Amino acid sequence: MKPKIFIDGEHGTTGLQIRARLAGRDDIEVISIPVERRKDAAARADFLRAADIAILCLPDAAAKESVALIGDAGTRVIDASTAHRVADGWAYGFPEMDREQAKKIAAAKLVANPGCWPQGPIATLRPLIQAGLIPADFPVTMNGISGYSGGGRQMVEDYEAKGDDAPEFLPYGLTFQHKHVPELKLYSGLTRDPLMQPVVGDFAQGMMTAVPLQLGTLDRIPTGAELHAAIADHYAGLQDSVVEVAPYEAVERTAELNPESYNDTNRMRLHVFANDDRAQAMLVAVYDNLGKGASGAAVQNMDLMLGLKH
Known part of the structure; x- marks a missing residue:
């Protein structure tokens, strides 16, 4: 079964770039919330909890809300907002930062995408x-x-x-x-x-x-x-x-x-x-x-977390 990826905030600048970078890939499944239900917290929670990895392309407060909506569902998270970049328990998503950083990202449940x-x-x-x-x-x-x-x-x-x-x-x-x-x-x-x-x-x-x-x-x-x-x-x-x-x-x-x-x-x-x-x-x-500074880094981190090479 292909891993499911949900981009929470897929219609923003970073979200659209991530969608474009993932287009045509047959090793993952991108699940997408219907436009009319984007602001429905219950619908967002369903998609967040159904995903293997949720990529959050949201303002800080909304990103924190999404993490709370996931709860104990086991969904792994890549947060592209500023909300968790210096927070305890989050791996920093710059794989080249140290020699072991890519391994830390690969094993992490929570990854903060760099600014x-x-x-x-x-x-x-x-x-x-x-x-x-x-x-x-x-x-x-x-x-x-x-x-x-x-x-x-x-x-x-x-x-x-x-x-x-x-x-x-x-x-x-x-x-x-x-x-x-x-x-x-x-x-x-x-x-x-x-x-x-x-x-x-x-x-x-x-x-x-x-x-x-x-x-x-x-x-x-x-x-x-x-x-x-x-x-x-x-x-x-x-x-x-x-x-x-x-x-x-x-x-x-x-x-x-x-x-x-x-x-x-x-x-x-x-x-x-x-x-x-x-x-x-x-x-x-x-x-x-929008590449190494945002969407490109998010996809690089996603591939590390899933053990995929691109």
Whole structure:
């Protein structure tokens, strides 16, 4: 019997992307609630409890409600909301984060799908903190740009309605209370809050994150080559990884730093740039905010939980 997958919130941005990624697969069965019953809690409970895996593409409060509706039915959960990303008992759905993380996800009943913004910084910072090259209390800042689809259906509709009048470059989160800060802090291994400066660009999807490092304050200043080697070593030994590390080279600019490079894929590419004379470096990640940053990660986690390879 094929495992049953229920996408709770399948008509939102992430849900629609997951449906598209699962279309045509004959190794699973996607069960779908009738449109007219989507807001019927009893109907949702029936579908949630009938599924082998429920993928929650909902606001935080609704995601918590879905988990409660499942109760003791035994349904395994992938939650794409922010609700459970730092909660006890939930496996963090970034398989490449550590060498054993994919196994933890495969065995988990409850998996919290990562947010799009934290994954790039976590992917670059965590190996450096674990290697002792960057201290856990380092004052980290991060910036980046994402397509407007990262803001969900309302932002997509707003941008598309504005057409040529949509802002090309829109910083936000200027109160520094971004909902992804706890997740970024915990899984990167930091002990102090990072400062996030996210930007929405006038393109539908794709993203790039950057972590600039002022290394001159450290007692021992790592070289760019050492930073790159630690990150490359972390990902070199991982099986079925979708994260790759670009070669370390000194360049003024590169076409690879295009936030739309990996659209419609689940890939992530990491870069290290440095000037050793100035004791400065920058860690960059390029990926799709709807791929590795959302729906692609959810499908990758689903396959791990079901023991499937794609």
